[in-house]
Amino acid sequence: xxxxxxxxxxxxxxxxxxxxxxxxxxxxxxxxxxxxxxxxxxxxxxxxxxxxxxxxxxxxxxxxxxxxxxxxxxxxxxxxxxxxxxxxxxxxxxxxxxxxxxxxxxxxxxxxxxxxxxxxxxxxxxxxxxxxxxxxxxxxxxxxxxxxxxxxxxxxxxxxxxxxxxxxxxxxxxxxxxxxxxxxxxxxxxxxxxxxxxxxxxxxxxxxxxxxxxxxxxxxxxxxxxxxxxxxx
Numbered sequence: 001x002x003x004x005x006x007x008x009x010x011x012x013x014x015x016x017x018x019x020x021x022x023x024x025x026x027x028x029x030x031x032x033x034x035x036x037x038x039x040x041x042x043x044x045x046x047x048x049x050x051x052x053x054x055x056x057x058x059x060x061x062x063x064x065x066x067x068x069x070x071x072x073x074x075x076x077x078x079x080x081x082x083x084x085x086x087x088x089x090x091x092x093x094x095x096x097x098x099x100x101x102x103x104x105x106x107x108x109x110x111x112x113x114x115x116x117x118x119x120x121x122x123x124x125x126x127x128x129x130x131x132x133x134x135x136x137x138x139x140x141x142x143x144x145x146x147x148x149x150x151x152x153x154x155x156x157x158x159x160x161x162x163x164x165x166x167x168x169x170x171x172x173x174x175x176x177x178x179x180x181x182x183x184x185x186x187x188x189x190x191x192x193x194x195x196x197x198x199x200x201x202x203x204x205x206x207x208x209x210x211x212x213x214x215x216x217x218x219x220x221x222x223x224x225x226x227x228x229x230x231x232x233x
Contacts, residue, residue: 024227025051025194025211027071027078036160038171040083045070048081051211053196059213067110067198067209073178073186073230082110082172082198084131089163089170090202095132102151104128104136108206110172111197113140113225116182121193121222125155125181131170133161142220155180186230194228195219 026049034044048070056062068083092107105111107130115124122142129135139153158175178186196211197219214221 024229025071026229026231027073029230029232030072030074033074033077036158036173036175038081038160038162038173040070040081044072045081048072053198053209053211055210055213057208057210057214057216059215062209065200065207065209069196069211071228075186076178078176078178078181080112080174084110084170084172084198086168086170086200088201089131090200091132092130092134095130095134097133100136100151101134102136104130104134106203108199111219112174112194113219114181114192114194114228115222116192118193124193124222127157127174127176129159129161129172129174131161131163133159135159140220142222147220188230188232190230192228193222193225195225
């Protein structure tokens with residue numbers, strides 16, 4: 001390949017990647033709240049417009065881990081569904097699904113980081129669910145010396161997860177009360193700052209799959225978040 005051709009290919013890839021990073025995740029309105037469902041073919045999840053977490057923390061493509069994410073909203077709730085192909089899961093022994101699990105992020109999880117404050121972007125919420133349906137939610141304040149202390153906050157969000165071992169896919173669904181996001185009266189066009197993540201593999205050598213790559217060794221880079229927008233159709 002000629003050097004000039006190679007440069008064009010690289011530049012085209014960069015332009016495409018930049019364009020994709022500007023495309024928001026659209027959450028499609030549902031007529032009413034529903035029982036949390038991890039079946040992507042169910043009526044509730046039909047008609048949504050999926051997005052994909054498919055790059056590592058530095059933006060390199062990871063097609064074998066391409067994770068589909070769908071979202072819906074009602075006047076009270078914001079829903080997410082993660083569809084996660086996996087190779088090797090690292091799961092916490094003796095899972096406790098009745099109580100919040102501190103440091104759940106050391107194991108395999110699906111994560112939503114979401115904030116409604118466009119002025120102080122270092123304030124946002126974090127929601128995590130494991131393949132075993134363990135959970136943790138955090139009120140993140142990166143201005144504080146220990147943002148991990150935000151796990152003492154309780155959002156009341158609902159969650160469900162299951163593992164399809166034969167297909168090597170696990171699923172996680174979340175229902176987040178919009179009121180805890182500072183949005184008690186959502187409407188079409190309402191926007192949030194958001195990022196989506198997933199981890200796989202052992203704690204000492206995890207595989208990290210992201211929607212908007214943080215370009216860092218931490219997911220907590222709000223400057224790299226994308227947008228989620230509420231839409232009617």
